[in-house]
Amino acid sequence: MLEVNKGYKSGFISIIGRPNSGKSTFLNRVIGQKIAIMSDKPQTTRNKVQGVLTTDKQQMIFIDTPGINEPRHKLGDFMLKVAKNTLREVDAILLMVDSTDRIGKQDRYILEMLKGNETPVFLVMNKIDLIHPDKLLSVIESFRKEYDFADVLPISALEGINIEKLLEVLTGYLPEGPQYYPADQVTDHPERFIISELIREKVLHLTHEEIPHSIAVVIEKIKREEDSEMIRINATIMVERDSQKGIVIGKKGALLKEVGVRARKDIEMLLGTKVFLELWVKVQKDWRNKKIHLRDFGFRDDEY
Ligand SMILES: Nc1nc2c(ncn2[C@@H]2O[C@H](COP(=O)(O)OP(=O)(O)OP(=O)(O)O)[C@@H](O)[C@H]2O)c(=O)[nH]1
Numbered sequence: 600m601l602e603v604n605k606g607y608k609s610g611f612i613s614i615i616g617r618p619n620s621g622k623s624t625f626l627n628r629v630i631g632q633k634i635a636i637m638s639d640k641p642q643t644t645r646n647k648v649q650g651v652l653t654t655d656k657q658q659m660i661f662i663d664t665p666g667i668n669e670p671r672h673k674l675g676d677f678m679l680k681v682a683k684n685t686l687r688e689v690d691a692i693l694l695m696v697d698s699t700d701r702i703g704k705q706d707r708y709i710l711e712m713l714k715g716n717e718t719p720v721f722l723v724m725n726k727i728d729l730i731h732p733d734k735l736l737s738v739i740e741s742f743r744k745e746y747d748f749a750d751v752l753p754i755s756a757l758e759g760i761n762i763e764k765l766l767e768v769l770t771g772y773l774p775e776g777p778q779y780y781p782a783d784q785v786t787d788h789p790e791r792f793i794i795s796e797l798i799r800e801k802v803l804h805l806t807h808e809e810i811p812h813s814i815a816v817v818i819e820k821i822k823r824e825e826d827s828e829m830i831r832i833n834a835t836i837m838v839e840r841d842s843q844k845g846i847v848i849g850k851k852g853a854l855l856k857e858v859g860v861r862a863r864k865d866i867e868m869l870l871g872t873k874v875f876l877e878l879w880v881k882v883q884k885d886w887r888n889k890k891i892h893l894r895d896f897g898f899r900d901d902e903y
Pocket residue numbers: 616617618619620621622623624625725726727728729754755756757758
C-alpha cells in the first residue's frame with residue numbers, strides 16, 4: 600500500500616486564508632462524497648487532516664494549519680514556529696481569498712509569514728461568480744505585488760467553477776509518493792492510532808537501539824470478519840533501511856512474529872474481541888523527511 604508506485608503522486612496541501620474566504624466550501628466541493636473527514640484524530644495532532652482526495656493517479660491530503668490566521672500577538676513564538684515549519688514542509692500551499700474583498704491586513708500578515716518559504720503558494724481567487732472580470736484582475740494585481748505566487752487560480756467553490764483545473768495544476772506540483780491513506784477509507788478509525796502505537800511499542804521493545812524511534816506503523820485495514828467476532832487488522836511497519844527491515848523481521852521471521860503475538864494480546868484487550876493481526880515491514884527511504892507529516896497523522900515522535 601505504501602510503496603511508491605512509479606508515477607503515483609501524493610502530497611500534503613495546506614489551505615490557508617482569512618475566515619469566510621471559502622475554505623470549507625472548497626474542500627467539500629473538491630472531495631464531496633469521497634471525503635475522508637478526519638474529525639476523530641487524537642487531540643495531540645497539530646495539523647488537522649481535513650480531507651483526502653484519492654484517485655488512481657494521486658492522493659492529495661489537505662491539512663489545516665492552525666495559527667496562520669492568528670494575529671502575531673495571540674500566538675506564542677512556539678506556535679508561530681510550528682506553523683511556519685509546517686508551511687515549509689507541505690508540498691503546496693493554497694491561499695484562499697474572497698475575490699470580492701480587497702487585500703487586507705490579515706492577508707498581508709499571512710504573506711509576510713510565507714516570505715522566505717520555498718513551498719509553492721497558489722493564490723486561489725474564490726467567489727468569482729460574484730465579481731466582474733475587470734475587478735478580479737485588479738484584485739489579483741494587488742496580491743501579486745505583494746508575493747511571487749506559483750500560480751493564480753480563479754475559482755468558485757460554491758458553483759464548482761475551475762475546480763478541476765485547480766486540481767490539475769496542483770497535481771503538477773506533487774512529488775511522486777506513496778498512498779498514505781487507503782483509497783477506500785471513508786472515516787478514520789478512532790482506535791487506529793492506539794493500535795499503531797501498541798505495535799510500534801513492541802517493535803521498539805524487542806529491538807533496542809538498532810531501530811530508531813522514528814519508525815512508524817501504518818494501519819492499513821481494520822475489518823470485522825463476516826459471521827464472526829474476529830477483527831482482522833493489517834499493519835505495515837515502516838523502516839528507513841534494508842538493514843532495519845532485516846532486524847525487525849528477525850531470524851526466520853522470529854522477531855516480527857513476537858511483535859505480532861505481543862501486540863495482538865494488547866489489541867484484543869483494547870477491542871475486547873479476538874484479533875487476527877497481519878504485519879508487514881516495508882522500507883521507505885524518505886520516511887524521515889516526512890516525519891512532520893506523519894506526526895500529524897497521529898504518529899508519535901519522541902524527539903519532538
Ligand atoms: N458566492 C459564493 N459564495 C461562496 C463561495 N465559496 C464560499 N462561499 C460562501 O462564503 C461563506 C464562507 O464560506 P466557508 O467555506 O465557510 O469559509 P471558510 O473559509 O471555511 O470560513 P472559516 O471556517 O470561518 O475559516 C459561505 O456562506 C459560503 O457559502 C463561492 O465560490 N461563491
